[in-house]
Each structure stands twice: as structure tokens, then as C-alpha cells.
Amino acid sequence: MAKMVELVAEKHVEYIVSVEKKKDAFESVVMEHLRMNGAYWGLTTLDLLGKLQVVDQDEVIPWVIQCQHESGGFGGNIGHDPHILYTLSAVQILALFDKLHILDVAAVTNYIVGLQNEDGSFSGDMWGEVDTRFSYIAICCLSLLHQLDKIDVEKAVNYIVRCKNLDGGFGCNPGGESHAGQIFCCVGALAITGCLHHVDKDLLGWWLCERQVKSGGLNGRPEKLPDVCYSWWVLSSLIMIDRVHWIDKEKLANFILDCQDVEKGGISDRPDDAVDIYHTYFGVAGLSHLQYPGVKAIDPAYALPVDVVNRILIGS
Template sequence: MSGSLTLLKEKHIRYIESLDTKKHNFEYWLTEHLRLNGIYWGLTALCVLDSPETFVKEEVISFVLSCWDDKYGAFAPFPRHDAHLLTTLSAVQILATYDALDVLGKDRKVRLISFIRGNQLEDGSFQGDRFGEVDTRFVYTALSALSILGELTSEVVDPAVDFVLKCYNFDGGFGLCPNAESHAAQAFTCLGALAIANKLDMLSDDQLEEIGWWLCERQLPEGGLNGRPSKLPDVCYSWWVLSSLAIIGRLDWINYEKLTEFILKCQDEKKGGISDRPENEVDVFHTVFGVAGLSLMGYDNLVPIDPIYCMPKSVTSKFKKYPYK
């Protein structure tokens, strides 16, 4: 029972702290393309655990700036890689968390905004980079980044909202693109995008009921959540499903006690960190989504997290709300 399990806060903090010191590891080089995302995940987990100072702020900011891709005017995951929307959002999230968006300067900010807007396609969707991989993740990413920068416009928002609504499926879920199978991560990106755009009212009451049903249907009798019907549970869905339910005001349709127990069972009691399911290898991705899920359920006075932005509420409360007055 969850009564006997507790969140090993200190161990998780030490685990995240240790990640960036493993540069001798081949894995480290193979995951260059995720480095900036990884730092965002680590920093956000540390914030939820009330220990942001574990990372040295100046060093992180300086690394973020070193990932600036001057050719395309946005952020790459690692110095000399190509700019990409996903890493651009991570960069903006990290800087906003540190209340340091000013370090961008006017020129970089202007180019960044034009990079994001420039990746929007005719149907309102976004491509991740100029190569053209399209899905609802990128719609969320673009709207979230622009929102954090306070630069949403109806020219961007309205077609993006139309696209997101086309990804709604007959079963109450959302897919990666129109017609694609419903997937819990896509529920978050679609509902998050609508929430940022202040357009949740485009969904009817019946649709919200269906969405809530599809989301809470992800909870398995043993407590964990899966991403699609008849799939295995995975800790990361503690974030994708819970944040989605929180956005539509139906968080209590999940059984907290059982889910909490499942997340806590996925902790590595020796070295810290959280894995996808019990007994598996931990990583920073599942660690942040595990603690963020626990925060949404109000577990143990964790620092409150914003279900729309996946950032501390103390940070997001300062964002300008769209439509701007």
C-alpha cells in the first residue's frame, strides 16, 4: 500500500544532479539530440522537489545560449545541431523558469518568434523543423513557446486551433494528426494547446464528458495509467493523462491512491530516479513526469505544477493570458 511507500525526494535530487557529470558515457553523446530537453526535464523535476538550486543557474543559462542556432534563429538541443521547435520550447521554458528571458535580447527574440511562426503550415499545424515532420506535439510546442514569450496572435492561434480540433477522434481521444489513433500524450498536447489559446470552449459539454471518460479509462486496476487501450501502464502517462484531466477540470476521475502507489513503486530506492514501470531502469524523463503527476495530485506538499505548461505555477502565474488586453 502507498502508506508504506514514500517519495525519496533527496535521492531523486541527487540522481538528477548526477546526470550531467556522466560525460564519459557513450550514451551521453548519443543523446545529444535531447540534451536541452533533458535539462528542462531535470530542472522542472528539481523545481517540483523544491530544489532548483541543485543546478547552477548561470551554467545552465550559458549552456542554453550556446545551443542557439544562428543560421535558423532558434535553439538546437546541443551546440552545432539544428534548431528545432521542441528544443526551442525547452530553452524558453528553462529561461522562463529562471526568470531570465531577458538574456535573449531583442534581436534573438524577434528571430525566435519568426522561426516559430515560420514553421506553421497552411492547415494550421506546425512542422518541427524545416524538414516537415508534422504532428500535434508541435502545435502545442509552438503555442506554448509563443505564449511564454507573450507573443501569440490570432493569425497563429486560430488555424492552430482548427487543426487541433480535427485531431479529435470518435472515442473521445486525440491523435497525433487527423485520423491517427487516440493517444494519451496527444490528449495533453491538444488540450494544452486549446487551453493556452483560451479555446477550450470550442469543445462541447458532450465532448468534454467523452474526453474525460477516455482519459480516466486509461487507469488500470493495478493503479498505473496506459497511453492507449490494452497497453501496459507507464509512469509518463501520470503526467499526460492527469494534466489533461486537470485542464478539463476532471482530475478526481482518477483514483489517486492507486496511481500514487504505482508511481512510488517505480522509484529506484538505491540511486534515485523513477522508471516507466516497476523494476525498470530509471531516466530523467520518467522522473519528472512521475513527480509532476504526484504534484498534480497534491502529494506531500510538492511544489504545485501548472498542468498546461508543465512548469511551476509560481512561474506560469506571471505569463500574459491570451487573448491579450
């Protein structure tokens, strides 16, 4: 049997730090509007590798706070419009650094509460796009802030249940095609609200396990190519419904490790493609779920290291 490639953790740390420094590079310009998400992906990866201290939090924290709007929501960067996507990333970054106490929690809460619609769904921002991703984000964000009781949780859960399909999966809205990313959002929201009884765990578990292809990687829908990011979306969902033993973990770990740039660091969507911060995070997070040595445990519902979630929710 061929020797398994090792995780080049130090190279990944160097890669993440270098991405943050290259402000004028093409990738940075393209990512500028969602820098908050990029910061969350990079910083969480560093924490999972036990290296969060390499970042100067006195630079990061003021920048995060500057991205907050009068509405309470956060933009993807300074001067950009607020959106629920960036708001969760901002809260998660502050959580990593144990700085949630500096946040205007009431303003953030009011912003998210204002995005809940009459049918229980959530819009992403003032323009009104509705998606189960936003339901998950609202529930995750408010739970981390101990403000979940401020929305109509029952209506929110009922809307998510309406997005369940005959194959056991979930879509972005009622009738939408089942997709591994949306399944994570719906299962995560149901897990946080204590409503996983709405999930047909065997049926959904079967659908999710069918996402593993010959290479060991996972795809997001039938007939699609495998992609490292589904190591997170699919694995997290399987863990939350207690069916993770239904896939070949060793083959998946090998697939993720084969997507590394072992010389310059970073992880790509599939072997030999260009690396990026997004897939680096999801690759390392996937290895965390596979209990890879040297990678901290990550919470499958909150997408933060387990010790961070315990500190916030249990105070330990």
C-alpha cells in the same frame, strides 16, 4: 493495508545532479542530441522539489544560449540542428531561472511563425514533419513569450479540432489514432488559446479514465502497459477538462512511488525497470498533480511550476 512508499526526494535530487555530471556515460552519449530536453526535465524536477538552487545557473544559461541558431530556433545541444521541440525546452529552462529577458524574442518568434503551414498546422523543423505536438509547442512557447498574436491562432485551433476523433480523443494528425500524449498536446493548446469548448469533456474524460489499470498506473492507449509518463499526460488533460476526480488518485500515487529507485534515486517507467531522467520528471510532475506533500504545484498546460507561469503571465 501495506504502508505507502514515501517519495525519496533527496535521492532524486542527487540522481539528477549525477546524470548531468556523467558526460561520458552511455546514457549521456545516447541522449546527447536531446540534451536540451533532458536539461528541462531535470531542472523542472529540481524546481518542483524546491532544489533548483543546487544547479549553477552560470553554467546552464550560457550553454542554452549557445544552442540557438541564426534561424532563431534551438538545437538539442551545441552544434545540433534546430527543432521546435528543443526551442520550447530552451524557453522553459530560461523561464525557470527568470532569464527570459536575455532571449532574442523576435528571433525565436520568427522561427516558430515560419513553421506554421497554410492549413494551420505546424512543422517541427525545416524538413516539414507535421504533428499536433508541434502545434502545442508553438502555442505554448509563443504564449510564454507574449507573442501568441504573431501566428494565425484561429487556423491553428481549427487544425487541432480536425484531429479530434469519435472517441473524444485526439491524434497526431486528422484521422490519427487517439493517444494520451497527443491528447495532452491538443487539450493543452486549446486551454492556452481559451478554446476548450471544442472538447467533449465527458467523452474525453471517460476515455482518459479508462487508461487506469489494476496496478493504479495509467497507459497511453487501450491494451498497453502502464507507464509513469502517462501520470503526466493523462492527469494534466483530466485537470484541464475538470475530470481528474474520475480516477483513483491514491492508487496512481502508489504506482508512481513504486517506480522509484529508493537507494540510488530516479524513477522508472514501471516498477523494477531502469530509471531515467524522463520518467523521473514525469513521475514527480504526476505527484505534483496529485498534491503530494513537498512537491510544488505544476501548471497542467505549460508544464512549468505554477509560480513560474504566474510570474511570466501575470507578473506576480
